[in-house]
Amino acid sequence: xxxxxxxxxxxxxxxxxxxxxxxxxxxxxxxxxxxxxxxxxxxxxxxxxxxxxxxxxxxxxxxxxxxxxxxxxxxxxxxxxxxxxxxxxxxxxxxxxxxxxxxxxxxxxxxxxxxxxxxxxxxxxxxxxxxxxxxxxxxxxxxxxxxxxxxxxxxxxxxxxxxxxxxxxxxxxxxxxxxxxxxxxxxxxxxxxxxxxxxxxxxxxxxxxx
Amino acid sequence: xxxxxxxxxxxxxxxxxxxxxxxxxxxxxxxxxxxxxxxxxxxxxxxxxxxxxxxxxxxxxxxxxxxxxxxxxxxxxxxxxxxxxxxxxxxxxxxxxxxxxx
Numbered sequence: 001x002x003x004x005x006x007x008x009x010x011x012x013x014x015x016x017x018x019x020x021x022x023x024x025x026x027x028x029x030x031x032x033x034x035x036x037x038x039x040x041x042x043x044x045x046x047x048x049x050x051x052x053x054x055x056x057x058x059x060x061x062x063x064x065x066x067x068x069x070x071x072x073x074x075x076x077x078x079x080x081x082x083x084x085x086x087x088x089x090x091x092x093x094x095x096x097x098x099x100x101x102x103x104x105x106x107x108x109x110x111x112x113x114x115x116x117x118x119x120x121x122x123x124x125x126x127x128x129x130x131x132x133x134x135x136x137x138x139x140x141x142x143x144x145x146x147x148x149x150x151x152x153x154x155x156x157x158x159x160x161x162x163x164x165x166x167x168x169x170x171x172x173x174x175x176x177x178x179x180x181x182x183x184x185x186x187x188x189x190x191x192x193x194x195x196x197x198x199x200x201x202x203x204x205x206x207x208x209x210x
Numbered sequence: 211x212x213x214x215x216x217x218x219x220x221x222x223x224x225x226x227x228x229x230x231x232x233x234x235x236x237x238x239x240x241x242x243x244x245x246x247x248x249x250x251x252x253x254x255x256x257x258x259x260x261x262x263x264x265x266x267x268x269x270x271x272x273x274x275x276x277x278x279x280x281x282x283x284x285x286x287x288x289x290x291x292x293x294x295x296x297x298x299x300x301x302x303x304x305x306x307x308x309x310x311x312x
Contacts, residue, residue, distance in 0.1 A: 020278070021275065021276055021278060021279045021282070022275070022276045022279075023275060023276075023279065031279070031283055035283050035286060035287050038287050038291075039287060039290050039291060039294070042287070042291040042294075042295070043291070043294055043295065046291070046294075046295040049251060049255075052247070052251070053247055053248055053251055058247075064242075068238065068241070072234070072238065075231075075234050076231065079227060079230055079231060079234075080227070082227070082265070082269055083223060083224065083227045086220070086223050086269060087220060087223075090219075090220065187270055190265060190269045190270045191270070193265060193269070194261075194262050194265045194266065194269075194270075197230075197258050197261040197262050197265065198255075198258045198262070200234070200237075201237045201254035201255075201257070201258050202251075202254065202255075202258070205237055205238065205240075205241045205250075205254060206247075206250065206251060206254065208241050210244055
């Protein structure tokens with residue numbers, strides 16, 4: 001057997017080798033992306049927590065209403081979008097194309113509602129004089145820097161997720177993409193929800209006026 | 211982490227979703243108790259980790275994948291975050307960046 005034939009043989013063997021984790025490569029790739037993103041969010045949230053706990057005169061600009069109520073609505077919307085995403089993945093796995101597309105559409109709408117509520121919150125803070133480097137209440141200016149950068153990074157993930165879901169829905173509808181793509185995108189969407197489970201208590205609830 | 215493909219149905223997912231909403235309710239309630247900053251931060255972090263664990267295992271199906279996927283991903287993330295935030299010197303830089311009280 002020539003060397004080129006041996007290489008070809010090894011290549012086929014590699015292609016037929018079962019996945020060590022028993023999942024599709026696209027799903028494993030998404031998991032690897034998620035753990036790297038988790039480290040990014042983990043680092044900035046730890047940094048913020050050190051700063052928040054170590055600064056006695058840290059500003060607490062949020063009132064229960066409207067800020068926390070708005071945050072609770074945003075949490076409800078994002079958690080519900082995870083549920084609709086699960087329904088979309090389940091329908092895709094069962095080959096129920098129409099149901100999958102309807103659940104994907106519901107997830108996209110909920111993602112857009114979340115982003116809209118988030119931006120509305122931001123514009124209220126801007127109107128009150130907050131920015132990356134300004135604190136209208138006096139005292140440490142880092143509140144604006146940490147709040148807008150962390151929530152901004154999360155918002156960017158939500159907007160990216162909505163765009164990805166639109167692409168996946170179109171691709172799945174035209175049979176260019178399969179249920180594996182829907183499932184991998186679902187993983188990303190649940191991760192965005194998971195990050196919010198830390199962002200909401202640490203950035204909203206920790207900064208309620210007491 | 212059973213490693214089987216027996217995934218929960220929508221009824222179980224809805225129960226988990228309600229459970230997660232309850233944890234958010236507890237977090238909000240704790241905010242009204244006027245706890246010290248450190249106690250509130252600790253309580254909220256513990257509840258957030260519980261929520262994240264539930265989401266990871268059930269919503270992201272990690273419980274139903276092969277156990278070696280869990281053992282590859284989760285300890286690696288915990289190790290990196292622990293080293294980065296508690297061992298390496300940069301972890302303490304934020305404490306020194308705080309604005310001194312006037």
